[in-house]
Amino acid sequence: MKAIVWQGANHVGVETVPDPTLLLPSDAIVRITSTAICGSDLHLLDGVIPSMDRGDILGHEFMGEVVEVGRDVKTLRVGDRVVVPFNIACGVCDPCRRGLFSACDNSNPNHRMAEALYGAVSGGGLFGYSHMYGGYAGGQAQYVRVPFADVGPHKIESDLRDEQVLFLTDIFPTGYQAAENCGIVPGRDVVAVFGAGPVGQFAARSAQMLGAAHVIVIDRVPERLAMAQTAGCQTINYEQDDVLVALREATGGRGPDHVIDAVGMEAHGHGPGALVDTAKQRLKLSFDRITALRWAILSCAKGGTVSMPGVYGGLIDKLPMGAAFAKGLTFKMGQTHTQRHIGPLLGRIEAGEIDPSFVITHRASLDQAPELYKTFRNKHDGCIKVVLDPWA
Amino acid sequence: MPVAERSMVGTLGLALMGAGLRSARPLQKIVLGSVGAGLAAMAATGRNPLATALKIRQTPSGDVLVGDAVTIGVPADELYARWRDLASLPQLMTHLQRVEVLDERRSRWTVSAPTGEVSWEAEITTDEPGQRLGWQSVPGATIDNAGEVQFRPAPGGRGTEVIVHLTYRPPGGTAGAVLARLAGEEPAQQLRDDLMRFKREQELGFAPTTDGQSSGRANAGGSA
Ligand SMILES: [Zn+2]
Ligand SMILES: [Zn+2]
Numbered sequence: 001m002k003a004i005v006w007q008g009a010n011h012v013g014v015e016t017v018p019d020p021t022l023l024l025p026s027d028a029i030v031r032i033t034s035t036a037i038c039g040s041d042l043h044l045l046d047g048v049i050p051s052m053d054r055g056d057i058l059g060h061e062f063m064g065e066v067v068e069v070g071r072d073v074k075t076l077r078v079g080d081r082v083v084v085p086f087n088i089a090c091g092v093c094d095p096c097r098r099g100l101f102s103a104c105d106n107s108n109p110n111h112r113m114a115e116a117l118y119g120a121v122s123g124g125g126l127f128g129y130s131h132m133y134g135g136y137a138g139g140q141a142q143y144v145r146v147p148f149a150d151v152g153p154h155k156i157e158s159d160l161r162d163e164q165v166l167f168l169t170d171i172f173p174t175g176y177q178a179a180e181n182c183g184i185v186p187g188r189d190v191v192a193v194f195g196a197g198p199v200g201q202f203a204a205r206s207a208q209m210l211g212a213a214h215v216i217v218i219d220r221v222p223e224r225l226a227m228a229q230t231a232g233c234q235t236i237n238y239e240q241d242d243v244l245v246a247l248r249e250a251t252g253g254r255g256p257d258h259v260i261d262a263v264g265m266e267a268h269g270h271g272p273g274a275l276v277d278t279a280k281q282r283l284k285l286s287f288d289r290i291t292a293l294r295w296a297i298l299s300c301a302k303g304g305t306v307s308m309p310g311v312y313g314g315l316i317d318k319l320p321m322g323a324a325f326a327k328g329l330t331f332k333m334g335q336t337h338t339q340r341h342i343g344p345l346l347g348r349i350e351a352g353e354i355d356p357s358f359v360i361t362h363r364a365s366l367d368q369a370p371e372l373y374k375t376f377r378n379k380h381d382g383c384i385k386v387v388l389d390p391w392a
Numbered sequence: 393m394p395v396a397e398r399s400m401v402g403t404l405g406l407a408l409m410g411a412g413l414r415s416a417r418p419l420q421k422i423v424l425g426s427v428g429a430g431l432a433a434m435a436a437t438g439r440n441p442l443a444t445a446l447k448i449r450q451t452p453s454g455d456v457l458v459g460d461a462v463t464i465g466v467p468a469d470e471l472y473a474r475w476r477d478l479a480s481l482p483q484l485m486t487h488l489q490r491v492e493v494l495d496e497r498r499s500r501w502t503v504s505a506p507t508g509e510v511s512w513e514a515e516i517t518t519d520e521p522g523q524r525l526g527w528q529s530v531p532g533a534t535i536d537n538a539g540e541v542q543f544r545p546a547p548g549g550r551g552t553e554v555i556v557h558l559t560y561r562p563p564g565g566t567a568g569a570v571l572a573r574l575a576g577e578e579p580a581q582q583l584r585d586d587l588m589r590f591k592r593e594q595e596l597g598f599a600p601t602t603d604g605q606s607s608g609r610a611n612a613g614g615s616a
Contacts, residue, residue, distance in 0.1 A: 005608035018606040024598060055609035092595050094465060094550050106592050109600045112585060125600065137605045145605055 002390065003141035004369050006056045009047025012370050017057065020137065020145035025072035028149035030082065034162035035062035035140050037369065037386040038086075038170055039197045040264075040311050042377045044129070049313060050117055051110075051131040059140025060086035060127040061169040063162060066153075073149045082153035084146055085338035086170040088125035088136060091151035102335035107148060108134040118314070123335055140369060142390045154342040158350055163357040163387065165349065167202070171385075172356050173341035175202025175262070178309035179210050181332035182258035186211025192247060192256035192299060193217045194292040196224035196235070198359050198385045199309055200262035204233050205354060207260070216250055218243055218295075223382040227359070238295075247299045255301035263292035264310025290316050297324050308333035359385045365392035455536075455559040458579045462587040465551035466594045468543040469522045474594070475541055476525060484593070485586050498530075510534050536561040554590070556583060 005015045020029055038061050043049050063083040066076050076082065088108075089101035096104050104124030108114065114122030114132040125147075128138015137145060146153060156165050178199070182191060184207060191207040193200045196219035204215050208231065217228035218236045225235040236246045247255060296306045297320045306329055324331075348354055361384045364372050368388075375383045451457050464471060475481070478499050482488040489502040489509060502511035512533035518526030518540065526540040537560035546553045558579075592599050 001606075003606075003608065007608075015608045017608050020606045021604070023601060023604050026598070053607075053609070055607045057607055090596055090600075092465065094463065097465075106596055107600055109602060111588060112581065115584075134600070135602045137602070137607060147600060 001142040002366050003057045004059060004138075004366060006044060006052050006058055007054055010045060012045060012058060012373050014367050014370060017141075020143050022068060022070045023145065024147065025070040026148055026150065027070045028066050028073055028076055028146045028153070029068040030062075030064040030084065030139075030144050030146050030153070031067045032062045032064040032139055032142060032144060032390050034064070034166050035059050035388050035390060036166060036169075037061075037140070037373060037376055037388070039199060039376075040129070041373070043264075043311060043313075045373050045377060049130050051113060051135075053131060053135075056128070056130075056135070057137040057139075057141055058128045059138035059144075060129055061166065061171070062127075062139030062144060063156070063166050063169065064144075066149075067143070069149060075150045076153060076155075080153075081156045083156060083165055083168045083342065084127075084139065084144075085152045085154075085173075085342065086127055086129075087123075087152075087335055087338055088127065088134065088147055089151050089339060090124075090148055096151070099337055099340045101151075101337045101339040103337075110135055126335075140366065140388060140390075142366075152339060154339075154346070156346070160349060161357070163360060164355055165346065166387065167198075167356040167359070168338075168342045168345055168349075170336065170338065171198045171359070172202050172345055173338045174309045174336040175199045175204075176206040176341055176345060177336045178203045178260045178262065178307045179206035179212075181307040182207070182210075182260065182305045184210045184212050184258065187213055189257040190214045190216065190251050190254075190301075191258045191260065192296075193228075193233075193260045193262055194296055195219060195262035195264075195310065196221065196228050197262065200224075200260070201227055201231075201359050201384070202356070203260045203262050203309065204228055205231050207258075208232070209348070209353060214250075216247065216256060218247075221379050223361075224379075224384060227384065230358075243295055244299055251301070255299050256304065257301050258305040258307060259296040259300045261292045261296045261306065261308045261310050264308075264312060290319065294318070294320055297329065300327065300329055302327045303329075305330045305332060309336070360387050362386040364388055366390050451559055455561050456579070457557065457559050458583050459555070459557040460580065460583045460587055461553060461555040462591050463546050463550055463553050464591045464594050468545060468552040471552050471554060471590075471594065472522045472525065472543050474590075476519075476521075484590050486589075487582070499527075512537075554587065556587065558583065 001017060001019045002014060003017045005013055005017065007013050022029060041058060044052060044058060066078055066080045066082060069076055069078060087102045089096050089104040090106040093105040102123055107124040108122050110131050111122045117132050122132070125134025125136050127136050128140065136147065154168070179191070184191060189212055191212045193204045193207070193215065196217050200217060200219070204217050207215050215233045216236060217225065217233045218238055219225050220237055220239040225237060228235050234250060236243060292310065293308070300306055304327065308331065349356065361382055362372060362375070364386060366388055372386045375381050376386055478491045479493050481491050487503055489504045492500040494500060497516045498513060500511055500513050502509050512535055513530045514527045515530055516526065517528050518524055522543060524540065524542050528538040529536055537558065539556065539558040542555040544553050589599065
């Protein structure tokens, strides 16, 4: 089959690789009908996520049709149309039973690698996202092996198009969970979203769905800001305005009640902090650049929440902890517990509350993917979200 | 702790509670492959391999002490029964070659070493069904060691907390030959791997794996 393969930092390619097979009786094989490039795949392209190996198949946002099931699979049948969460969970451990699927104890066969690199216990496995997250082959391919097939995949039984349900695999639940983690008081709370990439777009719209009185989106890319404006958000271009002043003006000096950092470890930005972050990341002294997180903490209102769907990889410093303490902020973060959001969010799509396909700017074949990785990273050509057809 | 001694401790840890070298290799490969990032994390946390080795605990009499714990969503009686079936322990502790049950209390434990097999006799010193199991090597054993596993209910219906403590005395003699090849293995890590293997066996009935999956590497699994 054809697959997108990691060939080293700044190199992804299309290769012909063996078709996946069932490795355990609880596995299924899915023929992929649609897959996407995620913003967090760009961290892999940039080589800032450790424990990638040449030859790893990328991709964690995909859906398709079940073509084979292991003998222990009970809920799926050949022919079912499914969306597959990006995180892999066993469904029986204590975190899974509490709905904390991304913190699964059992799904990462390489848990000791994560422990060695993080100095702490690992979360569950992820599709196509480095060996410390399990080393599972991803879904930017024609077929994929889905482990724990009774736990992750969610059947789509309505006639919604792929484009309307594909993002239930990651960016829609991720943006939604970020907004949900804010504990928005409907009709009262102002929410600011740093980063108007795909997750930021879904976080902003989710904040609106959850009743935010006002949503402000901060980025520097005009077409991303325009997309947020379409949804009725106020926008701030941090290259044109002093973000902290602009947010104070927009909120009567209070600051946003909740701030979502939808940027994560590869934040741009300026000032001495940003320069130090970038230098340390290049020297592999740090995984993370934290401009967005600093702004989030400094701008957030007293008693507010800093919600972090953006990916962080390691140890960070120069964090304005004094400000966070003085204002009594709450931090909420972590990988998305995708499995618990898919059903309710599918309901919202079916009810016509949101059509997630709004975020798509580019459609392409697998063969065009390597080029589109770069277009997406460089934010050229108005690129916000790329959907790939593995059979085109 | 001198390097030689550290090696010996590490090696004996392997002999006593090791994870298989098979599972160690991918880790080593990848950690080395991302040496910059790994070193950064180690440096930042103040944990380098030597420091980790120095954290090895010792009893007042000079025995090395290793301990760890895991919560498993299964009743204590079942976990105890699995552990009490000594002959099947090598499935959990991959360094163990075999355990032969000699009678109600005595058993013979065998591990493989480059010089051949090393074995010793152990006897059960504590046996409280569903709660606690302790054992100790009999006097004159090649490797003087003792261990105990405790099972206690986890709060909130989360199953059972399994706590393991092992002590052993670094000897010279026969075990010395084991050292060179196996140096560098970390007993605490091996115990943790064994406990995670136990948890997954009990909660899932299998170990998650990616062995044989397709990739862009030569000789990868799957069908062409
Ligand atoms: Zn993603
Ligand atoms: Zn789990």
